[in-house]
Amino acid sequence: MALSPSVVPQESKEDNANCVETKPSQTASIASEDPLQNLCLASQEVLRKAQQSGRSRCRQCGGSRMFYCYTCCVPVGNVPTEQIPCVQLPLKIDIIKHPNETDGKSTAVHAKLLAPDSVNIYTYPCIPEYEGKDHEVVLVFPGPQSISIEDVSFHLQKRIESKGRNKADNLDVPPRKARRTTDEEGWGLHESTRQGPELKRVVFIDSTWSQTNQIASDERLRELLQVELRTRKTCFWRHQKGKPDTFLSTIEAIYYFLVDYHSAVQKEKYRGQYDNLLFFYSFMYRLIKNARGSGEKAKPQLLQ
Known part of the structure; x- marks a missing residue:
């Protein structure tokens, strides 16, 4: 069953791929009414038509869904794939999903649908191997040891330099050979300083907040640098009662991380x-x- 057409947003049917320009004096009032007002989006006409026609079958599993199949991570039959935007990301995204997280309520699938070449979703306890890569991978998760995005490059650089010193201090390897090895592998102190740190992958946890610590404390993630999005606020319709508004949905966290990374790091x-x-x-x-x-x-379940 779909929401009735009477609740479909009354927006122009023209392609709204261009950003909406807003006068500074209008920004505060518009943001309070709709925090997503000024996004640069592809036309959502395909979603309006799909919402009016109702649920459709998944092309792969045959399940009845609205807009997309959250199991197969593909659009359903009445949403042509070619009308869904494809976003190119500067980093790889790994999403670790709690096994008890309801697929139909999660926004993680949005990232896989819209950036399929850059996003992978794993169900805990399945976690990719990050050992030896803590200088190029970060975990987005709040906590006492977490840092801001602005400080990511500094802390990754410290890890690179630490690895360089550890390799050079290996007493079992002759000094000349040790120096050549670290240079070849890119871990030399001077070489790493010249090149600078390079973040390659970002890990997100997809779970209710009461279940996140089980994943975040896993020994395979424990050594990763933790980054916190401290200034962003959620507008998720399933926001968990009693949690601060800085606790974001998964797709919000991915989006805001990339926006802040683009400005603060790049x-x-x-x-x-x-x-x-x-x-x-x-x-x-x-x-x-x-x-x-x-x-x-x-x-909200009618959107599933």
């Missing part, structure tokens, strides 16, 4: 390159917001 002006990661999320947000605003009983 030192480039952000121009909406990753906004389409919120292609499904923003549409669902407005569906539910409009349903609640019209007095109808909003049921």
Whole structure:
């Protein structure tokens, strides 16, 4: 069963791929009404049509779904794949999903649908091998030892230099051979300083907040640098009661990390390159917001 057409957002049917320019004086009021207002999105007309026509079958498993199959990570029959944007990301994304996390309620699948070449989803206890890669992989998770995105390069550099010193101090290897080995492998102190640290992969945990510690404390993730998104606030319709509004949904965390990384680490002006990661999320947000605003009983499960 689908939400009735009366709750479909009344937006222009023209392609809205261009950013909406807003005067500074209007920014605060618009943001309070709709925090996703100024995204640079591909046309969502395909989602509006799919919402009006109702649930459709998954092309792979045959399950009845709305918009996409959260099991197979593909659009359903009434959502043409070619009309779904494909986002190119500067980093690889690994999502570790708790086995008790309900697939239909998770936003992790949005990332896989929209950036399939850069995103992988694993179900805990299955975790990729990160041993020896803690200088190029970070875990996004809040905690007493977590750092801000602005400090990522500094701390990765310290890890590279530490590895270089440890290799050079290996007394079982002749000094000349040790020096050649570290240079060849790119771990030499001067070489690493010249090249600078390079973040390659970011790990996210997809779980209710009460279940996250089990995954975050796993010995395979324990040595990774932890990064916290301290200034971003969620607008997730399933926000967990009693948790601060800085506890983001999975797709929000991925999106905001990339936006902040682009500006703070890559030192480039952000121009909406990753906004389409919120292609499904923003549409669902407005569906539910409009349903609640019209007095109808909003049921997020109808979007599954």
